[in-house]
Amino acid sequence: MHYIGIDIGSTAAKVSVFSDDKLIENFTMPTGWSSVETSKTIKERLEKQNIKIEDSKVVATGYGRISVPYADKTITEITCHGRGTHYLLGADCTVIDIGGQDTKIITLENGKVSNFTMNDKCAAGTGRFLELMANTLGVSIDELGEMALLGEDVNITSMCTVFAESEVISLIGSGTKRESIARGIVNSITGRVYALLHKHGATDTIFLTGGLCEVKPFVTLLSEKLQNEVKTNDLARYAGSIGAALLAKNI
């Protein structure tokens, strides 16, 4: 029996497959312009690997969760991230999920979500913010992270992404080093996460999920800001889809 978790976020779709208790497959693809199309592509790809949807249990999560017609159930990304993180870490912790559209802080108790906080409907402090700022600097998110490590602290104070972009452009114009601007951009996110995390209430162990967990310099700078080693994992970006697949076993 296959248990499939599909996490269609605003930027990327993540898929995880369990064959009984074994995690056999994780893959990701851009969400693109249509979640419905993405879910079709996912189905085709799974079927090529002889994973038949009809013989499987499927849980969909993320903003595109309602666009997966073959899902047996939809569950929010909060619950799925919580479940997936507990699987990856094997312990309770505070999860920071920096998503494309929003940032979430999730507290796990006994492997279950006991409490969560989400940022408001604004891109500041999200992965999308980092992506837009990287575009403004003309670099990739990975390059931005590497540059940030070499820069000096610069303040980017705008709470609004559009204004923060103007601030970045002014800094470029004033001849500030690109590395320092990159550092300022990362600080802007880690600062938001810091406030959100502490208002929420953090436990000792902090685990980062979402695409940014693969940007090592970001994890380093976030750990510095939080004065706590932020744990993550090679599969952390799949926390949502892994959690969804595990929850599919309950159906």
Added chain:
Amino acid sequence: MRPLIMEEVEALRGVNSVKIKEAHEAGKKVVGMYCVFSPSEIALAADAISVTLCGTTQGPIEDAEKELPRNLCPLIKSSYGFAITDKCPYFYFSDILLAETTCDGKKKMYELMGKIKPMHIMNLPQTADDEDSLELWKKEMVKFKNFLEEKLGVEITDDKLRDAIKLMNRERDAMKRLHKLNAHKPAPLSGMDMMLAQWLKGFNVDKEAGINLIERLIDEVEERMEKGIYAFDEKAPRILLTGCPIGSGSEKVLKALEEAGASVVALENCTGYKGLDVMVDENKDPITALAEKYLSTPCSCMTNNNGRLELIGRLAKEYDVDGVVDLTWQACHTYNIESFTVKKFVQEELNLPFIQIETDYSDSDTGQVKVRVEAFLETIEKPVMAN
């Protein structure tokens, strides 16, 4: 299936806007009010009609923003927008407006609104915990009474006040009985219907007819309960909704909760139970009794506001709730800051799951609100979370 009488309740919207026009044309005076601190009794004792004014929909906000800052709570902007666009029949037919100094945003907006129609402002004390506050509030009651007597050329006698107090107490009693039906498990009325019934009663031109309608609704709901007909099944998580007021057009969080399968059993806000909890003492001097009742309102504009925690605690037990949702309208500083205290109280003292949802009247964050609400319910629903 909802109770049949809910259709009549819902029809009040059309009926009342016609009735207010007829009453106005027949020479009746209308006093329009916004807040649960406003003593309707004094207006009724002046033989005027007391109505709530519109302020719960997104529609007129664009017009309000021509004069008001964008970063202001939607309730204030909506109220002002209705006032300047003549889209609210109750505002249009009001002869007098009664305002009150609750939050900073409202009191400054009232300075602008007061230029449109004759307005009386009652100065609320900032705390209810003090003897002086009650004295001040009693004086404010008298000032409002004098204002109405002068403007409407009537005499408001103690006897008239007593009659009005009895009438309003009867209305409160009926609404309270309706609300308490949902303490039953499962709840016989959806939170949406409960909200509608309570919100629409504010626009009732004919109080007696309004009380009668609510009593008929109670009868029907009780009959349905005997037959085992409920709004939700036993498994639906029971939610207490607290925070900023809601009405038709600003029900999105309540709606999202019920669409996600929760049963909103208690509405601890000014458009819900808050104003019904305390009756006016019918045996005291009427002005003192009114001052005491209205000052007891546990609103976040008061400091301290421990009464709100006490009421949330009491309702949470009485309605046997599984979680508390605190709604804050964007830029409502008093409720927004107080949410931190409410969260601590609910989580630590009541040991219940809590979530604050901050939003406005627009649809711009429907997706996010849905995720928050559904995820919150998933933390409550045991079957989903079982490993």
